[in-house]
Amino acid sequence: MIRGSNRWAKRVELKDSPFIKKVLKSKFEADTARYLMTQGLDAEDIYESLKITYVKPAQKGNYKPDWPLPNGVIVETKGRFTAADRQKMVQVSKQHPHLDIRLVFYSDPTRTKINKGSRTTVAAWCEKNGFRWAWGSVPEAWLNEPEKPIIFGKELPDAE
Template sequence: MPRPFPKRTSTRQNAVAKGFRSGLEDKVAGELDRASVPYTYESFKITYEIPARLAKYTPDFRLLGNGIIVETKGQFVTADRQKHKLIKEQNPELDIRLVFSRSGTRISKQSQTTYAMWCETHGFLYADKSIPQAWIDEPPTAGRMEALNAILNSQSKVKK
């Protein structure tokens, strides 16, 4: 018997159809588009070293006007937290900020630490659900732009 209503698609399915990995990424991209903020999505990789091996990380968004890197997170699992600590240690001039679905979520059932508390402890700026307008309006800094350009330039040399 045919369905009386069309099959519903999930937020994630809609986001994936647009080229994103999550509904939150799709939402943030839509907000940036509506605000006419130029950005790139997963357009470059940051190399960092996990003890005993080299790894690469592809940030979600890079705000073109000021060089701020924004990573959106629904779940912030141990591997992601370790990765971001290593990247920050190895690239201290990069400005990576996190947008969570809910920063008040605990990092585990056994822990009192929330995503927000972890960010504050480790020196990451964070927000809930959307990129704050203040981040978009923030002017670029020389250190941030130099660090970002060094990564982008090293990748363009490798591709040639």
């Protein structure tokens, strides 16, 4: 079911999942939730369960990662990867270098450019900025990595 009048903020409700009332931001997030559930993870419990405070240039902001996994890997799923998204990811990474944030893209990041007219691909941007990335779905290897401590459902301390 699509909700909202803003065409950029369409929301997709999972009708076939255990958490019918949970509204996700895209079909891609819904597909990721289904996949994580098939891997034995409780997608409802971990979806945006972590709140990371970071400082935007001249203002404070909050980042709620899509999928903070139980092993400490933080997965962000991206359809569009805008300049604002890229800036936010760089700021959060600089201010919280202990976090293992990884990106999963809907479109092939080795072919997708960061913007029209640019020669830089999304994959090249990720590598330049120190982000691990995947295309299509969360790699099983990421799910099976050793645990790194993150307190779920709690706010991380402010960046200094």
